[in-house]
Amino acid sequence: MSWVVEVEGLVKRYGRKTAVDGVSFRIAPGEVFGLLGPNGAGKTTIVQILAGLRQRGSGQVSVLGRDPAKPRRAWRDRIGVVPQSTNDHADWRVGELVGLFGRFFADPLPVSEALAQVGLADEHDQLVRKLSGGQRRRLDVAIGVVGRPELLFLDEPTTGFDPEARREFWRFVRELSGRGTAILLTTHYLDEAEQLADRVCVLDRGVIRQLATPAELGAHRDDAVVSWTGPAGPEQVRTDDVNAVLRGLVDRFGWQVQDLQVRRLSLEERYLDLIGRSS
Numbered sequence: 001m002s003w004v005v006e007v008e009g010l011v012k013r014y015g016r017k018t019a020v021d022g023v024s025f026r027i028a029p030g031e032v033f034g035l036l037g038p039n040g041a042g043k044t045t046i047v048q049i050l051a052g053l054r055q056r057g058s059g060q061v062s063v064l065g066r067d068p069a070k071p072r073r074a075w076r077d078r079i080g081v082v083p084q085s086t087n088d089h090a091d092w093r094v095g096e097l098v099g100l101f102g103r104f105f106a107d108p109l110p111v112s113e114a115l116a117q118v119g120l121a122d123e124h125d126q127l128v129r130k131l132s133g134g135q136r137r138r139l140d141v142a143i144g145v146v147g148r149p150e151l152l153f154l155d156e157p158t159t160g161f162d163p164e165a166r167r168e169f170w171r172f173v174r175e176l177s178g179r180g181t182a183i184l185l186t187t188h189y190l191d192e193a194e195q196l197a198d199r200v201c202v203l204d205r206g207v208i209r210q211l212a213t214p215a216e217l218g219a220h221r222d223d224a225v226v227s228w229t230g231p232a233g234p235e236q237v238r239t240d241d242v243n244a245v246l247r248g249l250v251d252r253f254g255w256q257v258q259d260l261q262v263r264r265l266s267l268e269e270r271y272l273d274l275i276g277r278s279s
């Protein structure tokens with residue numbers, strides 16, 4: 001297997017702050033790889049290093065078979081980057097702008113096709129400043145895919161989207177990966193990673209807490225939450241021994257335990273555990 005991305009022992013420091021602390025992972029062709037983590041986890045730093053936009057401190061990195069620290073024109077043609085925030089280009093028309101970026105690539109998509117892929121076909125002649133927030137973000141993505149990248153970096157692509165726009169965008173990402181594009185997606189949203197990613201890398205404070213498929217991430221939820229209403233009001237405990245908790249409750253209240261509920265730990269709670277922010 002030839003990996004699209006190979007990262008081994010990546011470290012990046014900004015002054016005395018260690019932003020990325022010994023991270024290793026690989027991305028396969030056509031894979032959607034989710035980098036999930038809270039603010040400051042190191043996601044953008046990793047994307048920038050892999051996209052050749054920032055120098056690493058130490059470690060080995062190979063992207064499409066090359067070291068991104070020494071980017072070449074032909075290599076850049078094979079990747080697409082949708083950064084977290086982009087310049088505005090407010091007075092450009094949508095189609096002109098995508099066409100301009102397309103000219104940087106050897107074999108760009110026709111503008112109409114790039115716009116159609118992100119659902120902006122009808123906005124070809126629209127001024128960028130007249131687009132909604134969600135439409136602008138889709139324009140960023142059209143610019144990211146116009147060069148037919150083999151690997152696309154999407155840095156928090158759906159921040160500010162309404163639920164419908166997010167679902168549409170998710171459909172687009174699935175189509176793109178279905179056509180063979182590998183995608184590195186950074187996100188704060190657990191549901192987005194769960195929906196889109198073949199594998200999810202949970203990152204916190206520069207360290208990988210877990211690297212697993214979404215199903216595996218959920219499968220580790222051994223703990224349960226038992227809740228009831230006692231004399232002082234609602235109470236709950238987390239436990240890996242539900243029977244012991246239930247026996248304790250019966251000892252206290254007899255068989256009249258009010259509002260008794262037992263549920264599995266949610267994926268969200270599991271994620272918060274992983275990043276050390278227990279609910």
Ligand SMILES: Nc1ncnc2c1ncn2[C@@H]1O[C@H](COP(=O)(O)OP(=O)(O)OP(=O)(O)O)[C@@H](O)[C@H]1O
Nearest residue numbers: 014017018019037038039040041042043044045046
């Ligand atoms: N240019 C910089 N100079 C100094 N520190 C930086 C710089 N860029 C990032 N950092 C710090 O490095 C850490 C990781 O930042 P990074 O932007 O990579 O995280 P992130 O996971 O992308 O966060 P967010 O979700 O908020 O975008 C943070 O503590 C941040 O403050």
